Amino acid sequence: MKRDHCVILCVEDNPINMALMHHIFKKYSQIRLLKAESAEQAIEILGEEIPDLIIMDIQLPGMDGYEALDYLKQREDMRHIPVIAVSSYAMESDIVRGREASFAEYITKPIDLKHFLSIVKELMLEVAATWEL
Template sequence: MNRKILVIEDNEQNLYLVTFILEKNGFDVIQARSGDEGVKLAGQSKPDLILLDIQLPVMDGYTVARELRKMPSLASIPIVAVTSFAMPGDRENALAAGCTGYIEKPIDPDTFMSQISQHL
């Protein structure tokens, strides 16, 4: 059985690229286009990893991470912020909200899978 990765991303181009790379590498991808949808799908699907954009409609990524960490069934699932928030303190904010990792956008297709594998 393939490992499942939930990608919570509202930008269609970013979602397409990440999904393409992950599926090419044998992962099953579940897509959510908003924070609240991501929380719902995470609870339903119990993915092996969650890739989380920070700038999301309805509920931002920091709030999503905090909500996911409140759910006992998801407590051990790694959450990696994949975001264009790259100012001083942004990585620390993501980690403080409950993320276990941080990848800056734009992603580098050549190194993306090695960054992902560090969290699986």
């Protein structure tokens, strides 16, 4: 069965940043955006639907982005989901830590929109290759 869309879960507690994500993706009819304001809320959503991609802020209330990534990596049914970290932590040591934690990509704020979309498109191509035809 071929899918004509993909699902992206955005985990972001800042309403302005969430609005930016909504604005970025609303023009792509093949993308459905799910939204969570915390990692805990994201985990609830993951209990109902597994997205093709997760965009995760690092600094979240409660469980942070690293803890959420660890949770995903421990779950057999979720460890395959690519997770893009989006963070205001932009020091080289922060970027290295993000890569070592196995985020698919580590994007710093403010977001370079062209670079961000190229990463999303690249990861979506990888996901599309796994879709049943």
